[in-house]
Amino acid sequence: MTSLLRPRDGDALRAEIRWVAGRASVPVVFGGAVDEDTLLLTEFVGTVTTGLRGLSVLRTSGLGGQAMEHRRPASVADYRGSSTITHHYDAAVVGEGLRSVLAVPVLVADRPRAVLYAATRGTAPLGDRTAEVILQAGRRLATEIAVRDEVDRRVRLLELATPTTTAPAATEELREIHAELRALATVTGDPALRERLSGVCERLTGVLTGEPAGAAPRLSRRELDVLAQVALGCSNQEAALRLSLGAETVKSYLRQAMSKLDAGTRYEAVARARRHGLLP
Structure with a gap:
């Protein structure tokens, strides 16, 4: 049951995605929250199609699934031609024209709680500046979610x-x-x-x-x-x-x-x- 005190984590996720979009030279930024072993993509900046909206990404599948599984950032320079990931979501990703993609898992207590993506429509790899900005956003979001988790725990103690x-x-x-x-x-x-x-x-x-x-x-x-x-x-x-x-x-x-x-x-x-x- 969701705490009445706790704001929607999607609001914090949206704020970080907008923060990345405003500070990194990258055309597309998106992401979503992880529930159990499934990532639901809900927040977008720079997309031109609706193919990614509401997409469910399973653990180990695609780039985001790989980031969730290994609990570390994952990237590809050419999504369509990559042999290091599964291609369950090619229709949505290729339909958006994405090529170079970075996925960063947001870890709280070593558990993925969200995934942030940065992507370009060209084959040039994402720059170090973009990577550092999205990694910083991931750390900030992890801290915010951890704070909210602790608030919920303390409020439950109060209720008891x-x-x-x-x-x-x-x-x-x-x-x-x-x-x-x-x-x-x-x-x-x-x-x-x-x-x-x-x-x-x-x-x-x-x-x-x-x-x-x-x-x-x-x-x-x-x-x-x-x-x-x-x-x-x-x-x-x-x-x-x-x-x-x-x-x-x-x-x-x-x-x-x-x-x-x-x-x-x-x-x-x-x-x-x-x-x-x-x-x-």
Whole structure:
């Protein structure tokens, strides 16, 4: 069942394909998500026919299937004449006029989750610049999907926690989930997902602490991000790694939060934030 929190991965895939098309000197860029052992081509830039649209590529079949099977990029300089791939999809590929093609698998936990393609209609091989751009897009998309997977895992853990659970161990687990969700919100490249994660964090805080006190200081999202990591016992360096920030930046946010909370130490700041209902 798809999480209501999780945006469609196709949106992230489409964004990366458009990013490649805007930065690489290549006429055709396309791709799709992998479900089990089947790649479904859904996103295209530069195509002139509909032959590739909705095409299902099976694992080991064609260039994309080879990339999925071996979990590494695969390329051909002349698709029609290549002896290194199967030719199950020649009608669609040749109908589009594609000759030189590069397929890059998007791997998450060593499992193909999507495949990105770059292609030309000439026999000249794709340049190093194009290859580097599409490989970078593949890495970015893999990171984004991994973040979304972790969000789903954490949200499922939240759903398993009953509102009446007040045991100290359960409370600490919920606090850890809260901090992890805040950290994930800082690294996702999807603004809509970031806002949804922030909303989940606020709801979780409300469930565990009630509404913030009327006189509660107004802490920024980043200040709360840092305090949530400090509450887990993280050092500034550890918080920086979890939030993808510099250690000095974390230190600055922590100082600002301590000042707003009138706290003398980092742990006093956490305690005061909890009393104000700002942290679970």
